[in-house]
Amino acid sequence: MNELKKELFEVLKANGAELVGVADIEGILDTDMKRGISVVMHIPVEIVEQLRDHPTDETQTAYAAFRPCIEVAINAGVDFLKEKGYNVITGMLNDKPIPNKTVATLAGIGWVGKNNIVVTKEFGSAIRLASILTDAPLEADQPVTESLCGACDLCVRNCPAKALTGKLWEPGLEYGELHSVDACRGYAQERKAKDPYYANIGMCGKCYAVCTYTQAYHNRLKKENA
Numbered sequence: 010m011n012e013l014k015k016e017l018f019e020v021l022k023a024n025g026a027e028l029v030g031v032a033d034i035e036g037i038l039d040t041d042m043k044r045g046i047s048v049v050m051h052i053p054v055e056i057v058e059q060l061r062d063h064p065t066d067e068t069q070t071a072y073a074a075f076r077p078c079i080e081v082a083i084n085a086g087v088d089f090l091k092e093k094g095y096n097v098i099t100g101m102l103n104d105k106p107i108p109n110k111t112v113a114t115l116a117g118i119g120w121v122g123k124n125n126i127v128v129t130k131e132f133g134s135a136i137r138l139a140s141i142l143t144d145a146p147l148e149a150d151q152p153v154t155e156s157l158c159g160a161c162d163l164c165v166r167n168c169p170a171k172a173l174t175g176k177l178w179e180p181g182l183e184y185g186e187l188h189s190v191d192a193c194r195g196y197a198q199e200r201k202a203k204d205p206y207y208a209n210i211g212m213c214g215k216c217y218a219v220c221t222y223t224q225a226y227h228n229r230l231k232k233e234n235a
Contacts, residue, residue: 030116124216125188133223170196
């Protein structure tokens with residue numbers, strides 16, 4: 010690991026990042042930047058456990074309070090790179106959100122699960138992703154090139170909207186082949202209309218709450234805290 014990358018990782022982790030990787034995005038994303046930095050924080054266990062039933066306004070309030078935490082790490086990383094004289098892009102790229110899932114897989118963070126969410130060995134799908142694009146000469150990490158979901162279909166079977174196709178991800182696959190956004194959002198809107206305790210959101214989150222890797226992480230925590 011070169012010194013610049015080591016220093017950057019130290020800054021990001023000192024500001025709350027739990028997983029960090031560097032992607033070679035040259036020729037993949039429409040930008041002059043050659044590197045993408047994927048930053049990950051795990052979603053608190055209590056939020057994920059509530060989503061195994063259904064999202065409530067309480068869940069959403071807790072999630073909203075957690076959301077700015079990853080911005081602290083991103084801002085620290087941006088400030089560090091700018092001070093070193095490098096250019097950065099965050100948030101939007103060519104008037105569209107930076108494809109965080111693509112950056113994450115290229116950075117070796119994890120793969121895209123059958124739930125159409127990045128899955129990590131460390132935290133399952135219970136994560137928040139953010140990205141920094143930069144022209145800094147950072148050594149790229151080894152990308153993830155295959156899904157480790159295998160025959161597991163817990164997320165598919167537990168999706169109340171039947172929005173997941175069950176297809177295994179591979180690089181270059183269109184995300185629409187894994188998941189129907191319309192079915193997901195439609196179910197959430199219908200459920201909210203019938204249940205006042207159901208949060209007004211675009212997805213229920215059950216698919217990442219029941220993920221085998223998510224639950225494995227939670228079980229490890231329970232043993233450690235027992």
